[in-house]
Amino acid sequence: MNKKNIIWTIRKFYTEFLKNIDDESIKSLIKNHTFVTGGAIVSLLLDESPNDYDIYFDDERVCKKVLKYFLNKLNKKEITDYHFDDYVDYDTKTEEIKDRVKLYIPGSGMFTSKKYTSKFHPIFVSTNAMTLTDKAQLIFRFVGSPDIIHENYDFEHTKCYYVYKTNELVLPQNSLESILTKELKYSGSKYPLASIIRTRKFIQRGWNINAGQFLKMALQLQSFDLSNPIILSDQLTGVDIILFSELIERVKSMKLTEDSDILEYITSMIDDVFDNTTIRNLMEENKKNEKENIDSAEHSDNTNSIDDWDDDKYNN
Numbered sequence: 515m516n517k518k519n520i521i522w523t524i525r526k527f528y529t530e531f532l533k534n535i536d537d538e539s540i541k542s543l544i545k546n547h548t549f550v551t552g553g554a555i556v557s558l559l560l561d562e563s564p565n566d567y568d569i570y571f572d573d574e575r576v577c578k579k580v581l582k583y584f585l586n587k588l589n590k591k592e593i594t595d596y597h598f599d600d601y602v603d604y605d606t607k608t609e610e611i612k613d614r615v616k617l618y619i620p621g622s623g624m625f626t627s628k629k630y631t632s633k634f635h636p637i638f639v640s641t642n643a644m645t646l647t648d649k650a651q652l653i654f655r656f657v658g659s660p661d662i663i664h665e666n667y668d669f670e671h672t673k674c675y676y677v678y679k680t681n682e683l684v685l686p687q688n689s690l691e692s693i694l695t696k697e698l699k700y701s702g703s704k705y706p707l708a709s710i711i712r713t714r715k716f717i718q719r720g721w722n723i724n725a726g727q728f729l730k731m732a733l734q735l736q737s738f739d740l741s742n743p744i745i746l747s748d749q750l751t752g753v754d755i756i757l758f759s760e761l762i763e764r765v766k767s768m769k770l771t772e773d774s775d776i777l778e779y780i781t782s783m784i785d786d787v788f789d790n791t792t793i794r795n796l797m798e799e800n801k802k803n804e805k806e807n808i809d810s811a812e813h814s815d816n817t818n819s820i821d822d823w824d825d826d827k828y829n830n
Contacts, residue, residue, distance in 0.1 A: 515558045515559060517683055517685065519558075520555065523558060524554070524567070528678050531650055532544060534633045537583060540580055544580060544678075545678055547573045548570060549569075549572070549676060549678065550567050550570075551568060551570060551660060551667075551672070551675035551676070552568040553566075553672065554567045559674070559690075560693065564649065565649070567649055567650055569652050569653065570656065570660075571657050572659050573657065580652065581617065581644060581654060584636050584644060584652070585639075625639045626638055630647070632647075634648050634650055660684070666704055667701070667703065668700055668705070668709035668712070669699060669700060671692035673701075696721045698723040702730070702734065705748070706732075706734040706738075706749075708750055709731050710728070710731050
């Protein structure tokens with residue numbers, strides 16, 4: 515797809531998204547302080563249909579206001595307590611995990627909505643992002659300008675972006691070259707562990723990566739103490755949330771002595787978690803429920819505001 519058509523496609527998505535927001539102040543904030551970047555633009559350049567559109571915010575206060583707007587669409591039976599965590603009470607010296615927007619949800623740290631019929635309704639909420647129906651995803655783990663956001667991006671091909679306010683699509687040369695050849699080029703990231711794990715999905719989609727890129731990720735990773743559950747959790751941003759959340763909770767509850775081998779403990783936990791049939795069944799059930807919920811929303815004729823409902827407002 516050419517540049518003009520990509521702009522038209524993303525603009526059309528935004529138009530539909532904004533049309534379903536009933537608060538004019540929130541609508542204005544989204545118009546003036548958000549942009550789309552990541553996989554959606556890659557898919558459009560390759561003439562593929564995007565799985566979703568990742569929407570980022572350039573202002574932390576705006577981000578929180580928009581998130582609260584969508585959280586308020588959920589009823590009290592689905593979620594009753596949440597807050598934004600600033601990490602100030604965490605026992606860690608890693609500056610990279612401070613000054614981030616993190617939504618804290620008691621319990622598992624994530625939430626899935628069970629009933630809804632409106633468009634752009636939240637169906638999954640984690641500490642890093644909120645997934646809505648109709649291919650929208652609000653990313654709040656990172657906030658800032660595209661340049662700042664892309665400091666956290668690991669591969670060159672993901673750094674194209676579209677800004678709604680200026681109607682501008684930016685296609686960096688390095689990104690286009692990587693997309694054209696479908697070759698993963700690691701540009702450095704604050705989250706090398708997540709990058710290593712993420713390469714699986716790209717390889718499954720036909721992308722290539724040379725050994726040197728893995729070496730770059732491994733070299734960056736050695737500076738992190740992954741036995742610290744806070745750092746481990748932060749490094750796993752954006753990957754297999756159910757499996758890794760279970761692993762992180764087990765790491766947090768470890769009771770070690772001075773003679774304990776931390777690596778041996780964590781290694782045994784990894785095997786136990788990833789070979790756990792119960793957890794894998796839960797993942798499959800969640801995926802099935804999410805698909806059924808999305809299909810239900812897409813085929814619904816109900817166009818009333820979600821604020822008119824009583825019990826059917828909240829999602830994952």
